[in-house]
Amino acid sequence: MRGVPAKFNMKEALSLLIQECKSMRELKQIHSKIITTSPYMTHKDHHFLLSRLLFFCAFSRSGSLAYAVSLFRSFKDPNLFSYNTMIRSFSSIKERMVTSLSPFRLYKRMLASGIQPDNLTFPFLFKSCTIKHEPNTGKTIHTHVIKLGLDSDVFVCNTMIYMYSMCGLSDIALQVLNGMTQRNIVSWNSILIGYLRCGELDQALSMFCDMKERNTITWNSIITGLVQGGRPMESLKIFHEMQRSKDVEPDKVTIASVVSACSYLGALDQGRWVHGYLERQGLKADMVIQTALIDMYGKCGCLERAVEVFNEMPRKDVLAWTAMISAFADHGLTKNAFGLLGEMERQGTKPNHVTFVALLSACAHAVQVDSGRRCFDLMRRVYGIDPLVHHYACLVDLLGRAGLFEEAEELIKSMPMKPDEFVWGALLGSCRMHGNVELGEKIAGYLISLDPQNHAFYVVLSDIYAKAKQFEGVKRVRKLMCERGIQKTVPGCSLIEVDGQIHEFSVRGSAESVKEEIKWLLNILTIELKFAGYVPDINEEF
């Protein structure tokens, strides 16, 4: 410290130390140094160092948010930088917080103490609005942006656009977009993603076609959006178009979505191809891709490959475990599924509500009533997971399949929430299975009154009558459907992959090229099933 003003030296040195800090231990040492040297510093410098320390604590990999919070709480008058740090820290948390640390409370406190927010404050406030789905809070903050003249900032505007479009307010999003003096690709992508998230897929597609500039995120967003929106076939088409386009290269995100598209389609060859493509591109499968691969191989009936990918994983989170569990469940391997539940617990991963949906549906498909009841209990008592409607639907499905109608109805009555159409639908399906006309009529009547335009419930009711040979009933349902103008708009269809080509086939007919091959395949399957001792339930077919 010789020859240089101590004040200057101290601040610079400590600031450098913070930047290079590698652990919390080091950080605490620096913290105490800042405190002990504070008499030799100006207040401003002291505050500067503490706020840098806070920033490091909040965002560095070796930092600690808990320590950041305690640091922040020790500040008497946090500066703008510290407020921004805290708002950013909590902007990605979905739960509505009761503490003073919610971004909105921090923002209010900041305004109350006379500090003016800046262009770095707003993006994170809008992010918080997006995550919590609070467009009205967002609108209020939007007015502050205008008052402060920050409505020309690209970052601020883009996060506003994203918020509005994700909340389904694409009109306002477009207004913001049109008012911008300079837009960039993020502005357009934000609108596009909003459309996709709100299920306006055609709107998104038409915008995608009109876009002059498209980056990887644009392509990935549309591919993912189509898969999640239940149009995986189109997403594969866009993926192939992406490969042909010169200006972008598929990345890990693309691969994850495409693998996911393949599992929806049962497109094993395409899925395998993407798996190979990933390696050819020199990309390594990360946890997300591996999980998608497990799901894909599982859904395509290739359990061995699913297990292989699973065993190769160095790290597994709940989603990975759950994907493997449901692959076992889909293959009727209830024991393996439950075995994995124990294994995941031993390895320190807690199952979540999705894991239990997978387990319960495994029990339902295998009609293992005792396992199902025990599983439901286990979930509540041991894992402290409150059952959601989905879980009740699985259990109702199981009890119904087992013909335990009274218990199923009792369970529905005991539900803490309103049973939805899936819960009743599960029981209705069981009525069809067991020929329970009386209960079936009651449930179908109720479901039809809820959603008179949905053809599905009429069809099941008609099946129930047909199975009981009550053809008057069948006629009544058909007449009702005619009167109400209800048609089965989209015929049920299945997908089959032949030589890497995906074909749709349905009762209404299929492409000639694959028809013969499908017939041939079905014949073989029927013969093999007979050998295995399977007796088809032809009562269902009328």
Add this chain to the structure above:
DNA sequence: ATAGGGTTAG
């Protein structure tokens, strides 16, 4: 500083 990925059910 802002935008994109994986698990369940029907």
